Amino acid sequence: xxLNADDFWECPACRLQVVTAAPLAGILRWRGxxxxxxxxxLAPDKVAGLALAETGREEQNDNLPDPAALLQDDLSLxxxxxxxxGTRATFTAHQFHSKDPVFAAQEQRLQQLKPEQWQxxxxxxxxxxxxxxxxxxxxxxxxxVFEQYLRQFGILFxxxxxxxxxxxxxxxxxxxxxxxxxxxxxSMYLSAIFGSEPYDEGTVEFYCNxxxxxxxxxxxxxxxxx
Numbered sequence: 001x002x003l004n005a006d007d008f009w010e011c012p013a014c015r016l017q018v019v020t021a022a023p024l025a026g027i028l029r030w031r032g033x034x035x036x037x038x039x040x041x042l043a044p045d046k047v048a049g050l051a052l053a054e055t056g057r058e059e060q061n062d063n064l065p066d067p068a069a070l071l072q073d074d075l076s077l078x079x080x081x082x083x084x085x086g087t088r089a090t091f092t093a094h095q096f097h098s099k100d101p102v103f104a105a106q107e108q109r110l111q112q113l114k115p116e117q118w119q120x121x122x123x124x125x126x127x128x129x130x131x132x133x134x135x136x137x138x139x140x141x142x143x144x145v146f147e148q149y150l151r152q153f154g155i156l157f158x159x160x161x162x163x164x165x166x167x168x169x170x171x172x173x174x175x176x177x178x179x180x181x182x183x184x185x186x187s188m189y190l191s192a193i194f195g196s197e198p199y200d201e202g203t204v205e206f207y208c209n210x211x212x213x214x215x216x217x218x219x220x221x222x223x224x225x226x
Contacts, residue, residue, distance in 0.1 A: 001018065002042055002043070003037055003042075004036055005035040005037055005115070008028060008063075012034065014031075015031035015032045016028075016032070016084070017031065019065065021065050023050055024050055024065035025051070026052075026053045026054065027054065028063065029083060029085060029091050030084065030088045030157040031084060031087065052077070053065040054071065054080055057165035058096060058166065059095060059097060064093070066148055080148075093164055094160075095163050096160050096164045102157065103159070106154075106159075106188075107158045110154075110184065111156075113154075115224075120149055121149045121153065121155070122143070122217060122220075124145045125146045125214070128142035136205075137208055137209075147194070150194065156187075156189050156194050157187065159191065161191060161192035161195050162196075167185075168192065171189055171212060178216050179219045181219060183220065186223070189216050190216060193207050
């Protein structure tokens with residue numbers, strides 16, 4: 001491997017880039033372009049032997065090895081390589097950006113909702129919950145009313161939820177205290193769950209049955225009552 005102009009170790013053959021922070025070596029999420037330093041610098045022997053890891057997903061750590069995401073076998077490495085983008089620009093375009101203007105617009109939209117609209121939303125979910133339905137919930141009339149309100153009132157919105165790494169960590173944590181989240185963040189959690197349904201069928205039902213949806217809605221209701 002050879003040091004490129006961005007100070008990453010780059011493979012001249014496949015353009016994969018590696019950043020080292022002993023005892024880890026992280027494979028970057030985008031390939032290099034062969035922009036070498038004017039004076040060639042080859043990787044020293046000490047680069048070998050480091051533990052291979054993914055790099056961070058968020059903008060503040062995307063060039064650092066992630067100690068929680070070690071690539072411990074050929075299968076995990078193969079899956080990760082499928083996520084590598086061709087350029088930094090394409091990676092950035094798919095990255096989660098907390099300062100995206102879409103969030104300010106959504107925050108304003110939520111503030112403009114009327115109390116009776118929120119009440120319709122919460123009551124529709126309570127009525128569905130009392131039905132006891134646990135399978136094929138999106139076909140249940142009660143749940144369809146609830147989902148209709150989510151969309152009609154603009155509580156669900158489009159953003160790069162696929163790249164919202166920390167958000168998905170929180171969603172998957174059955175003990176995560178959603179009461180800590182802002183109204184905007186709670187809207188983001190719901191949008192991520194419902195947005196992923198077409199790509200991962202059963203996501204909404206799973207997070208309904210494990211009470212994640214209920215916990216998010218309870219946190220919303222408490223937040224609005226403050």
